[in-house]
Amino acid sequence: MSQSSWKDQIKKKWGPHSHCPICGKAMSTDKKLCSQACKDNYLNQERKQKKKSRMQCIFMIVMLVVMMLVMFVLPLAG
Ligand SMILES: [Zn+2]
Numbered sequence: 876m877s878q879s880s881w882k883d884q885i886k887k888k889w890g891p892h893s894h895c896p897i898c899g900k901a902m903s904t905d906k907k908l909c910s911q912a913c914k915d916n917y918l919n920q921e922r923k924q925k926k927k928s929r930m931q932c933i934f935m936i937v938m939l940v941v942m943m944l945v946m947f948v949l950p951l952a953g
Pocket residue numbers: 895896897898899900908909910913
């Protein structure tokens with residue numbers, strides 16, 4: 876209850892705005908990121924994230940292969 880009035884106060888004070896996902900600064904709603912530095916930062920993060928998800932994908936495939944080996948090859952060898 877007090878939270879909504881607090882939000883209203885912020886809205887009145889700042890007008891329509893959004894926050895930069897990188898540094899958290901308030902900025903106009905038509906922008907996605909507040910500055911070129913944050914844009915670079917964002918792109919770097921995205922690149923890292925993609926690398927990470929690719930690593931996870933490779934890990935999953937390796938796990939699958941290992942499981943296949945354990946399930947099919949080991950009984951034959953034993
Ligand atoms: Zn920023």
